[in-house]
Amino acid sequence: MAHTLADRPAARDVSPAHRTPWYKVLYVQVLIAIVLGILVGHFWPKTGAALKPLGDAFISLIKMMIAPVIFCTVVHGIASMSDLKKVGRVGAKALLYFEVVSTVALAVGLLVGEIVRPGAGFNIDPATLDTKAVASYVSRAKDEGVVAHLMAIIPNSFFDAFAKGDLLQVLLIAILSGFAVSQMGQTGERITHAIDTAGKMFFRIIGMIVRVAPIGAFGAMAFTIGAYGLGSLWNLLALVATFYATALLFVLVVLGVIARLAGFSILRFIAYIKDELLIVLGTSSSETVLPHMIQKMQRLGASPSVVGLVIPTGYSFNLDGTNIYMTLATLFLAQATNIHLTFGQEMTILVIAMLTSKGASGVTGAGFVTLAATLQIVPDIPIASLAILVGIDKFMSECRALTNLIGNGVATVVVSRWEGELDPVKLRQVMAHPLEIGEAMEREPIPARPAA
Template sequence: MPQTSVAAATRAARTPWYRILYIQVLIAIAIGIVLGHFWPDVAKQMKPLGDAFIALIKMMIAPIIFCTVVHGISSMGDLRRVGRVGIKTLVYFEVVSTLALGIGLIVGELLQPGAGFNIDPASLDANSVATYVTRAKQDGIVAHLMAIIPDSYFGALAKGDLLQVLLVSILSGFAIAALGERGKPIASAIDQAAKVFFGVIRMVVRVAPIGAFGAMAFTIGAYGIGSLSKLAALIGTFYLTSLLFVLIVLGAIARMSGFSIIRFIGYIKDELLIVLGTSSSETVLPQLIQKMEHLGASRPVVGLVVPTGYSFNLDGTNIYMTLATLFLAQATNTHLTIWQELGILGIAMITSKGASGVTGAGFVTLAATLAIVPDIPIGSLALLLGIDKFMSECRALTNLVGNGVACIVISRSEGELDREALNHTLAHPISEGEALEPGAAQA
């Protein structure tokens, strides 16, 4: 393993700077911002570039999750072990997610980002958020739970709904594991199929700079940098809270697990920049899976934790939900008692589950929360409509870091973390091309 990593690091060091993915993405984002600011009409026409890149990635998400989860469960063999890892993962997600929700409430109360707005809800354009409100009301708790069940086995893969794909994948994994020796050829075939899908992703990820350019150019062109100044207090509070959550909360968890959060962030910098440009953590799900394996996390654990985390471990979305809810209450002079705030936290614990890494999912989830809390005028969501795109980037970045940390923590708790690989890889990060080479993770 060390020799392979050293060779990879040597090749990466010889790569010209202009061929390094994260530098290409940085340049693309900068060009997109300039174009959006000075030529907004032209920038808006760049939207298809970002949409196309996200669509290319999403095209591969369902089959990759299916293959990864099925192989992860079937390769464990012991179904009791699968259950233990699954329960441990969900408990960890619930604890950290609840902590994120609580931090959002505390910061919102301390900094009061919405104080002084004195907004009359009647003066807001409720029609601008009517679509989100309607969708939120349709996605009630019962409907949300029923939606987890797909219309058909292959329908889940065709539709690409993360929770439906997870359900089908988990059931398939258990069924193959129950076959014993007869199921091993099936598991092997699924593993080989996964390598094909990762090969496709390896090609698609090379056009990430184009996608990041198109998405950022459209965002700045459509909403303008000036829109940030209007609600700078909320944006600044959210970014600061997310940063402190990553460095302090996730940093402490990482330190207890034997690694540095700063080095980990440096290790996934390529993925973070792609997420920054596209505002969607789904665009790097396949790369995150591969990088966690290369980092020394157990492959079966990675196969369970990372895909599940995309629906159940959304730290950034949770911070946003409670912080934004308090902001809207403060901006509309809606007084909330401590019991009402705790009620919001409890409701958010439910509504936040299943909000995947797609752009805008956090906004719909916030609408669902407000639909259940009648005290805060739901029309006040119009205040956030213009800046949600900028908030979405921070949500996705925080979610990504949180899922990566969770994967290492769970793998370590199972005694299946290669500490030598972890320390060496964080000290000598590999390039994105090496990380996505078939078999690189197991070298």
Template sequence: MGEAAVGLGPIAPRPVWYRNLYVQVLIAIAIGVALGFAAPATGTAMKPFGDAFVALIRMMIAPVIFCTVVHGIATVGDLRRVGRVGLKAIVYFEVVSTVALVLGLIVAEVVKPGAGFNIDPAKINASSVANYVTAAKQDSIAAHLLGIIPDSFVGALAKGDLLQVLLISVLSGIAVANLGQTGEKISSAIDAAGAMFFRIIGIIVRFAPIGAFGAMAYTIGAFGIKSLLSLGALVATFYGTSILFILVVLGSIAWWSGFSILRFVAYIRDELLIVLGTSSSETVLPRMIQKMRGLGASQSVVGLVIPTGYSFNLDGTNIYMTLSILFLAQATNTPLTLAQELQILLVAALTSKGASGVTGAGFITLAATLTVVPDIPITSLAVLVGIDKFMSECRALTNLVGNGVATIVISRWEGELDKTKLKAALSGATPAAASLPDLPVGADALRQASVQDS
């Protein structure tokens, strides 16, 4: 039977392989690694390309989150449901994050990656971590909580702090939802503005291969492969633990929610490669909002869970913190009691909140945690400086997968997950499983979202 007879229309031709974004990014990463290894000075000089791409994406994050969250809350109508979604998200984040912290602790105790280093803290040059230590000491719990409140409404958008933007977005969404017909007009205008911002993101993302090339060439050129060899056991243990967490912990959660973690990872492969190249999960935040919508999650849930997860659901960062702290204790021959390890868990659970996907944020939170465990010399952080860039990539990748899974789980929990759409997208039967150029972006994406949510 012909296609016209069954009403399917012509089948869209498959895109040429080299036009796929993930292929372009993968090639760019490989070229960046080769250049950084063969010509370190030239590779280091490529840093502006990576910085420019990250800066371009980051300048769009605040307006995208604002439009997505405000429009999502305003169209829900029932503000109690918004609070319920937020509460469920926080509960889920806390439980899974705690599992990540405990897993890092257990693996460190079993593998003991720091055993045999016998590092003398007195011989360590602490100048390389002085700035991190200063920032960590200034970041008290009270200061951290007060930092969520911006100096001004516009200042939050200008600064781009995720928690500040999320705060004003939620308040604005609640206000718009209570304005009746006036609120509907405002929501429509914000929806239209969001369409423009998503279209801009679609343009910027096409430069992802250049950004990945520059960032990777700089990383290899500046830090070199030799830095990996000296602390290879720790790096390998961290990557192995993160893979274990994704496959076993997140895999079990995904299975319970009715989808395969491996298919999900394949679905977001473009985003994972961009994060691998830039070491920052923030570079794909707007894309993740689109892709989670492509999996059948409701707009309101996506708008709340994704931005919140970037500050409160940092599985990779949590694994890194407990694993690295015990590594430093083992490397400096510092014995820790069970009570001290439990203290590390509690403190890490607090300090990890707000450490967004920016490169180096995990290192600052690690320093903040060490300040409350005086037995471990904080100067020992200098040992990790050379490999933190490589660890940052794994942190960001694990955080990204964790936030994506959380969005689907909470959507299902709320009864707002289109399971048919989820299955079709993960099986590759719909364009939503393709790379961003094949995704509906801008006005088309938001218009489809509005229709599906209505």
């Protein structure tokens, strides 16, 4: 049986003799790259905008590995379960958790929007806005309604899901494949072993790709600042600041309480996934760290089978940051255009957002498309008002992605605990020294899960 790093003595991982020099630590490199990207984008905007391919290339490298990693992880997890009813039970618990916490996030956005009122005083006439900038988003929103999104989960063919890289389509065929393999006896065991071996190979490739994360973060941040400029923040600074403060409040209070009930500290958990958070900060997409999060959650003590189901599903159904953004931005647009919403209208927005938010994903800009879809259903707020947010949405996408990532990590630990498959020894070990353990894991990559 293969062993994960968390199975080994902690002393070996955190001893001073084995610590990596600071300049070789991934999160330090990414942080430096982000700072350099901001400087280049600010002082040499044309050069910064021209560096966009660096960020795009890194995101593409990661995205090309997501489908095979998810497939192998989910198939291996389901095929290794002795009780197949457990798959349905885990899925039901995960969806219940997602719905409850997502609704809380939507409500928090509404509450803060009503209290702070970041859009008050703008007095904007929607008729004077240039709607060309939002035309593409509105078009995508029309094509990505709730029914269309649900139908799109079914791929045209088995391999079409891999070709398009659609996360939910890959998840569907992986679940079906896992059930099929689990019923094939000894042949299924051989297939499971082969899939597990392939998964370890894919994770090794991910480990190599992540090493160039600083380059990707540098290019993406330089482009953001160079193309949009820090100056575009000032006019709408109240909304940006309110959104970041609300997301921070949600993470520390709501997710903090959930984490405490599950037996760990949210601050120590954030320290544990610091590398992933910085990569997301640089790329504005939580998908860039999806494979790494699968490894991190398993090394934290969560069950591999639970991780394989909760993490991929959460990327479409547990988007806390996107939910906060949707209701807060909706109220902002109403206030900025002097539209008074009654309590009943706000509750309608809440219910509609509960549906439309399930169509978002971890891709950059998906939150803006989902907001457009919500406004199309809510006729009280003119969809042309979206033009107000175009210039600053890029700056808020980082916060959405960061909050989504933390929320999915917490959800994985909670569902594992509900299932009685959370290793308390590993959890205590990692949470006692999150920075040292995380650094040791980056230095010594190990296959993601034990063999069946």
